[in-house]
Each structure stands twice: as structure tokens, then as C-alpha cells.
Amino acid sequence: MMLSIRQLQSGYGRIQALHGIDMDIEAGEIITLIGANGAGKTTLLMTLCGKPRASSGQVFFDGEDITHLPTHEIVRRGIAHAPEGRHIFPRMTVLENLQMGAVVTPPKYFADDLERILALFPRLHERLDQRGGTLSGGEQQMLAIGRALMSRPRLLMLDEPSLGLAPLVVRQIFQIIREINRDQKVTVFLVEQNAFHALKLAHRAHVMVNGKITLSGTGEALLADPAVRAAYLEGGNVAFDRTERRA
Amino acid sequence: MGTLSRLTPHLKDSLAAGLLAGLLALPMLGFRLVDSAQGLSLDYRFTWVAIAAATVFTGRLILLQAGDAIRRRPSQRSASTQPQAGRPNKLRPILGWLFIAGALVLPWAPLADRNLLDKATLLLIYVMLGWGLNVVVGLAGLLDLGYVAFYAVGAYSYALLSQNFGLSFWICLPLAGLFSASFGMLLGFPVLRLRGDYLAIVTLGFGEIVRVVLLNWQVVTGGPNGVSGIQRPSFFGLPFLATAPGKTTFHEFFGLPFSPDHRIVFLYYLILVLALVTNLFTLRIRRLPIGRAWEALREDETACRSLGIDPTKTKLSAFAIGAMFAGFAGSFFATRQGFISPESFSFLESAIILAIVVLGGLGSQIGIVLSAFLLVGLPEWFRDLQQYRMLAFGGAMVLIMLWRPRGLLSNREPTIRLASAPSRVAQTAEDSV
Numbered sequence: 001m002m003l004s005i006r007q008l009q010s011g012y013g014r015i016q017a018l019h020g021i022d023m024d025i026e027a028g029e030i031i032t033l034i035g036a037n038g039a040g041k042t043t044l045l046m047t048l049c050g051k052p053r054a055s056s057g058q059v060f061f062d063g064e065d066i067t068h069l070p071t072h073e074i075v076r077r078g079i080a081h082a083p084e085g086r087h088i089f090p091r092m093t094v095l096e097n098l099q100m101g102a103v104v105t106p107p108k109y110f111a112d113d114l115e116r117i118l119a120l121f122p123r124l125h126e127r128l129d130q131r132g133g134t135l136s137g138g139e140q141q142m143l144a145i146g147r148a149l150m151s152r153p154r155l156l157m158l159d160e161p162s163l164g165l166a167p168l169v170v171r172q173i174f175q176i177i178r179e180i181n182r183d184q185k186v187t188v189f190l191v192e193q194n195a196f197h198a199l200k201l202a203h204r205a206h207v208m209v210n211g212k213i214t215l216s217g218t219g220e221a222l223l224a225d226p227a228v229r230a231a232y233l234e235g236g237n238v239a240f241d242r243t244e245r246r247a
Numbered sequence: 248m249g250t251l252s253r254l255t256p257h258l259k260d261s262l263a264a265g266l267l268a269g270l271l272a273l274p275m276l277g278f279r280l281v282d283s284a285q286g287l288s289l290d291y292r293f294t295w296v297a298i299a300a301a302t303v304f305t306g307r308l309i310l311l312q313a314g315d316a317i318r319r320r321p322s323q324r325s326a327s328t329q330p331q332a333g334r335p336n337k338l339r340p341i342l343g344w345l346f347i348a349g350a351l352v353l354p355w356a357p358l359a360d361r362n363l364l365d366k367a368t369l370l371l372i373y374v375m376l377g378w379g380l381n382v383v384v385g386l387a388g389l390l391d392l393g394y395v396a397f398y399a400v401g402a403y404s405y406a407l408l409s410q411n412f413g414l415s416f417w418i419c420l421p422l423a424g425l426f427s428a429s430f431g432m433l434l435g436f437p438v439l440r441l442r443g444d445y446l447a448i449v450t451l452g453f454g455e456i457v458r459v460v461l462l463n464w465q466v467v468t469g470g471p472n473g474v475s476g477i478q479r480p481s482f483f484g485l486p487f488l489a490t491a492p493g494k495t496t497f498h499e500f501f502g503l504p505f506s507p508d509h510r511i512v513f514l515y516y517l518i519l520v521l522a523l524v525t526n527l528f529t530l531r532i533r534r535l536p537i538g539r540a541w542e543a544l545r546e547d548e549t550a551c552r553s554l555g556i557d558p559t560k561t562k563l564s565a566f567a568i569g570a571m572f573a574g575f576a577g578s579f580f581a582t583r584q585g586f587i588s589p590e591s592f593s594f595l596e597s598a599i600i601l602a603i604v605v606l607g608g609l610g611s612q613i614g615i616v617l618s619a620f621l622l623v624g625l626p627e628w629f630r631d632l633q634q635y636r637m638l639a640f641g642g643a644m645v646l647i648m649l650w651r652p653r654g655l656l657s658n659r660e661p662t663i664r665l666a667s668a669p670s671r672v673a674q675t676a677e678d679s680v
Contacts, residue, residue: 049553075555083553089546093661100543103536104555129664151555 001060002027002187003048003079003155008057010047017043019211020057025155030181030188032202032219034195034232040211041191042084045159049081050074061155076104080153084160084191086144090133094124097132097143101150109152116184117146120176138169142176149180155187156180162194170194174201195232199223207232257311265304272299314649339660343613350519354512361511366627368515368583372576373623375522377603377615378529379572384601385610386529386538387565388545390447393434393454394600397427397570399461399592401577406474406587407467416480416582420575427574428567430457435566439559442548454597461589473588480582482513514583521579525572526612532568534662541565542610542662599623606647608654617655621647 003025011017017040025031035041047054050071059067066074075081089097098117102110118125121142127135132143141161148156158177162170174197181188192198199205202219207228215222222228276295280287353359353367376398383391404423408414414422438449461468468474479487485497487510498505532538540561543551551558581587603622607614626640647655 051552070557071552072555072557075553081553083549087547087550087553089543089550091546091659092542093663095663096539096661099663100539100550100556101554103540129661147554 001025002062003189004058004060005044005048006058006060008044008047008059009055010043010052010057011055012043012052016055017211018047021211021213023206023213025187025189027154027187028181028185029203030177030190030201032190032192032198032205033208034192034198034205034222034228035208036231037193039208041208042159043211044208045081045157045189045191046083048074048079048157072104075151078152078154079157080148080151080155081157082144082148082159082161084163086137086140088132088135088140088143088147090131092132093129094132094135094143095128097147098124098150101147104151113150113152117149120149120179121146138165138173141165141169141173145173145176145180149184149186153186155189157189157191159191160193161190162192162197170197174198177201195228196223199228254312257308257315260311261304261308264307265300268303269296269300272296339613339656346613346616347523354515361508364508364511364515366624368511368518369627370619370624371515371518371522372580373600373603373619374616375518375525375576376573376600377607377619378522378525378612379569379576380600380604381569381607381610381612381615382529382532382541382572383565383569384604386533386545387541387562387569389562389565390443390450391566391569392447392451392594392597392601393457394450394569394573395592395594395596396434396454396457397430397573398577398580398596399457399589400427400430400570401574402581402587402592403461403468403474403577404574405578405581406477409478410474410476415484416478416578417483420578423578424571424574427577428571431566431568431570432563434570435563439562451594451597454594458589458592458594461592468589471588471590473586473590474581475586477581477585477587479510479585480514480517487513514579518576518579518583521575525575528572529612537561537564539662602644606644606654608651608657610659611654611656614654614656618647 001024003023005021005023008021009016009018021044023031033041033044043052046052048059050066050069050073054067057067058065061074061077061079064077066077069077089100092100098114099110102113105113118128123139124142124146127139132140135143141163145156145158145161148158161173161177165173177188177190178201180186190198190202199219199222205217205219205222206213207215207222215225215228217225223233273296276299277292279290279292281290350367350371354364376394380391380394383389383394401423404426405416405419408419408422409416434450434453438446441449462471464470481487482497485495485500487497487507489498489505490496496505497503497509503509529538533542540551540556541564543554543556544558544561544565548558551561580591584591599622603615603618606622607616607618621643622640625643626637629639651657
């Protein structure tokens with residue numbers, strides 16, 4: 001087991017966002033977490049990264065308890081996090097952004113890593129000298145993923161990579177995520193609102209509602225699940241939320 | 248035609264401004280109490296009010312029209328929003344070398360006299376302080392309003408160490424830097440979680456604390472009387488004196504006729520070297536991981552965390568290194584003046600140094616030289632204008648912000664570049680890691 005989450009609780013001040021999450025991620029798989037706005041998906045990723053801190057429960061990475069490590073130490077263990085909203089460095093060039101991704105890796109890997117990532121994102125290669133802030137949304141997302149990959153992670157955590165992107169670009173991004181997982185053997189933990197694409201991509205998936213995991217299964221199984229279809233694929237998430245609250 | 252069509256709204260705007268000025272001037276300038284034989288009587292000065300209103304009206308009109316003219320020019324102001332960082336800017340290094348060459352030969356220039364060198368020395372102190380603060384504000388993006396505190400720590404470190412323990416300038420210089428750097432860390436710890444406005448307020452408070460302590464800790468710092476008779480620097484042990492009992496003086500050693508100008512020239516070169524060291528350091532460190540981490544921290548702290556950068560270490564190192572340079576400049580200031588008091592380290596100094604950095608274009612080394620020249624050099628040369636000097640100072644600031652809202656030179660130079668051939672990309676990139 002690469003990452004094990006046990007009874008994880010977390011929140012912001014007195015507002016509790018996660019009510020005891022249990023989840024396991026195996027090396028080499030793509031795990032997807034879907035859920036409505038405010039379900040706690042982003043909070044889960046951020047708690048795994050140590051900010052906000054878990055109020056109870058534990059997180060193990062390769063058997064090591066990383067629950068209370070500071071963020072930068074967690075990243076050094078081999079977990080990369082591409083945060084929601086991309087967070088690229090706008091005044092730095094694409095090349096400098098990628099270089100910042102490599103701060104935790106020994107310099108001898110830099111040339112190879114750069115080549116590997118530019119092969120994955122030819123668009124970035126064309127724009128190496130351009131400032132990050134002037135890239136299009138899709139290119140910025142590619143840069144955010146590429147930068148995260150520069151740290152040679154074994155686990156890549158992506159927070160809504162499809163946010164605010166055109167359908168065509170979304171498809172492209174998901175295709176690249178599949179390649180990263182398949183060709184570079186990086187385990188991917190994907191948090192998404194775009195349920196259709198995310199479930200199609202995932203080996204296993206979870207549904208989160210109000211800070212709890214309510215459904216788990218393979219990607220195809222969830223894609224076929226009537227409750228999931230009703231809530232996330234064919235119309236709003238109102239119906240699903242209501243049934244959950246009553247239950 | 249375009250100018251004419253914009254004239255009407257401008258006229259309206261200016262009329263409103265003139266009217267407002269008139270209203271404000273009425274109580275302030277319009278009435279005057281006159282001491283006459285019958286006691287106090289009221290005097291009216293409506294012409295003054297009219298002059299004030301008319302001045303504001305015309306000034307506003309000119310400003311609006313001029314602003315329009317600037318805005319209509321092709322937007323050269325958007326330098327930092329240009330998508331392509333482009334080819335290396337050839338002009339800037341040339342400009343830099345020209346500055347350095349000019350500064351090196353200045354003492355031998357025909358026009359150079361004691362007065363000019365004194366002013367140039369003062370200017371260089373501010374350039375150095377600007378370069379030091381640039382590490383904190385320009386690179387790491389931490390708004391520091393109390394920078395003068397570290398300057399003060401450096402100055403008092405030298406003054407007190409030299410007076411109480413008889414240490415020479417060359418021993419005190421690194422010590423002063425060390426003390427200032429530790430003060431930088433001391434300030435850094437409590438403000439680690441703060442950013443922007445909040446950070447500015449706390450650093451402002453810190454600057455005042457240091458000044459007030461210097462003012463009131465009479466036993467050690469001499470309080471408002473300051474420290475006087477501070478040892479002047481020597482040329483590697485050779486003092487700049489006409490005669491020194493038991494010692495060879497500078498002019499005796501080199502067989503020159505004695506001249507008080509020797510010391511002035513020496514001080515000038517000393518600060519020039521100190522400032523250039525600061526500059527070289529900043530240029531180099533931008534390419535090292537720590538310098539890149541500073542810039543990344545300025546851009547996006549969340550991203551830094553998720554890339555494995557420790558924000559605590561990064562911020563503390565920026566504060567410490569910025570403070571260290573202020574410490575060097577401070578001990579130079581003390582040895583040059585021979586006298587220091589808390590008065591020299593007021594908030595106004597912090598504000599001027601910050602203005603130099605901001606007006607120069609945050610992060611630009613040459614921009615800082617230019618704005619130091621504008622903000623410190625010009626007011627020094629225009630001392631004849633007396634009280635209108637500060638008016639010119641304010642006017643210069645407003646004009647710079649109108650003309651170049653992001654500072655004089657705001658285009659950030661990338662620290663790593665793409666070589667033309669794709670196979671060389673990795674190579675060049677690797678070189679600068």
C-alpha cells in the first residue's frame with residue numbers, strides 16, 4: 001500500500017470539513033475522488049499535504065506516518081501536489097517555473113527530467129521563454145502538472161485539473177494524465193468535479209459527500225451506478241445530496 | 248480633434264478641483280488675525296484664495312492633458328506584461344558597466360571636488376541600502392518598512408565596538424553585518440505568518456522600537472546625544488592624518504603631500520566597493536536555489552509549499568541577508584560621519600529607501616541606481632531651493648508613478664534561458680541549476 005488514510009478528520013478552525021476518511025492508494029493506480037462543491041475534496045488533499053493539519057486520524061506513506069510532518073517534508077518524501085487553481089509563478093518564465101519544481105531533486109536529474117516533461121507537453125517546449133502568467137488556462141494547467149512532475153514524485157495529487165478549461169483541452173489533459181500513469185509509472189490521485197472524464201480514467205474511484213466517503217468502486221462501476229449518474233452525470237447534484245442528508 | 252473632445256470633461260474636472268481648492272483655502276488662507284492697536288482684528292485675503300484655486304485649476308488641467316498624451320503613446324509601459332521574456336536585454340549590462348566605469352573614474356574627473364565626492368558617497372550609501380532592501384522587498388516580496396533599524400544596528404555596532412573595545416573598522420564590518428543579520432532573524436520569527444499590509448505594520452513597529460531603545464538606553468548608546476568621536480577608517484592601518492605619533496600615516500607611507508581629500512576619496516571607493524559587492528551578491532544569488540526560492544515565494548506561497556520549499560527558512564534568510572547589507576552600510580555611515588545619533592535613523596529614512604526600491608522597479612538593480620539618483624542625488628544638488636526641495640521630491644515621485652507605474656525599470660530578467668537548439672536546452676538549463 002502506497003498511501004493509507006485512516007479515520008482522518010480535519011477542518012478550518014471550528015468548522016469540520018472531513019469526518020473520518022478511510023482510503024487506500026496502491027502503487028501504480030489512478031484513484032479518483034469526485035464530489036460536489038464543498039464536499040471536502042480539496043480539504044482532503046491539503047490535509048494530506050499537512051495544511052490544514054489533521055485534527056485526528058493518520059496518514060501513512062510507504063508505511064511511514066506523515067500526518068504531522070510539515071508540508072515541504074511531505075513533498076520531499078515523493079508526493080507532488082498540483083494545487084487547485086494551478087498556482088503557477090506568473091512573472092517567471094515557463095523554464096523557471098519548471099526549474100522551481102525541481103528544488104527537491106538532485107541537480108544531476110534536471111536535464112533528463114526537463115526533456116521528459118517537455119516531450120510530454122510539447123506546448124510548453126514552444127513557450128519556455130514566455131512568462132507563466134501570459135499562458136492560456138490549458139497551458140498553465142500543463143505547466144502546473146509538469147512542474148509537479150519535476151520533483152520526480154511517486155504519487156501525483158491533482159486538484160481539479162479540468163477547472164475552467166474548454167472540453168477539448170480537458171480531454172487533452174486527461175489523456176496526458178493517463179500517459180503519466182502508464183508510461184512513467186506515477187501513481188495518480190485525482191480530485192475532480194468533471195465526473196465523466198475522471199471516472200473513465202480511474203482504476204478505482206470514491207464519491208465524497210459532506211466530508212465522508214459515501215461510495216467506492218471501480219471507475220466503470222461508479223460510472224454505471226444510477227445514484228452517481230443522477231447526481232454527477234445527468235443534471236445537478238441536488239437529488240443525491242438530499243438522499244444523503246436524510247440517510 | 249481627439250484632444251479637443253477630451254477638453255470638455257477635463258475642464259469640468261479641473262473646475263471641480265479648483266472649486267474644492269478654493270473652499271479649502273478659504274478658512275486656511277482667506278482669514279488672518281492681525282495684531283493691531285485695538286487688539287486682534289480680522290483681515291481678509293481673498294486674492295490668496297483666488298490664486299490657490301487658479302493654481303489648482305491650471306495644474307489639474309495640465310496634468311490631465313499631459314496624462315492623456317502619455318497614455319496615447321504606444322504602450323511601452325507594459326514591459327512586464329510582455330508575453331515573451333525575449334532575448335537577453337543587451338542594453339542593460341552595458342548601462343551597468345558604464346555606471347561602474349563612471350563611478351570608478353569620478354574622483355579623477357576634472358569637475359570632482361570634495362563636495363561632489365561627498366554627495367556621491369551619500370548617494371552610494373542609499374544605492375547600497377536600496378540594493379540590500381531589494382533582497383527583502385524586491386526578490387522575496389516581503390514589505391519591510393523598518394529597514395532603517397538594521398542600518399542603525401550596523402552603525403551602533405561599529406561605533407560601540409570601536410569605542411569600547413578599540414576594534415578596527417575592518418574587524419567591526421563583518422561583526423556589524425552579523426549583528427544586523429541576527430536582528431533580521433529576530434524580526435523574522437514573529438512575522439513569518441504575516442504578509443503584505445500586516446507585515447508592513449509590524450516591521451514599521453520594529454523600526455521604531457530600535458530607534459526608541461537607542462534613544463533611551465542612555466548608558467550604552469548615549470541616548471539623544473548619540474556617539475561621537477568614532478574612529479575614522481584607516482588605509483589598512485595607515486591613518487589619514489597629517490601626523491600620527493608613533494605611526495606612519497597614509498601620505499608619509501606613499502610619499503604624497505598631506506591632503507584631507509585622501510580620506511574623502513578613500514571613503515568614496517570604500518562605499519563603491521561595498522555597494523558593488525552587494526550588487527554582485529544579489530545578481531549571483533538570484534541564480535542559486537535560495538534566490539530562486541525568494542522569487543517564487545514572492546509569486547505564490549501556496550505553490551512554494553507544494554513544491555517542497557520551506558517558507559520559514561526562505562523568509563528568514565531573506566530578512567537576514569537584507570539586514571546584513573544594511574549593517575555593512577550602517578558601519579560605513581558611522582565611520583564616515585564620526586558621529587551618530589538616533590535622529591539619523593528615523594522612519595523617514597526607511598520610507599526613502601523603500602521609495603528608491605519601489606520607484607526603481609521592484610527587483611531591478613539598475614533601476615535602484617536611477618531612482619536613488621532621482622530621490623537622493625537631485626535633492627542634494629538642489630539644496631539651494633531650500634524649502635521647495637521637498638516639493639520637488641514629491642513632484643518627482645508623482646511624475647515617476649504617472650510615467651512608469653511599475654517603476655523605472657520593471658522588466659524582470661529571467662535567471663535561466665532557453666538556448667536556440669532543442670538539444671542544448673537541457674544543457675544550458677543544467678549549467679545554471
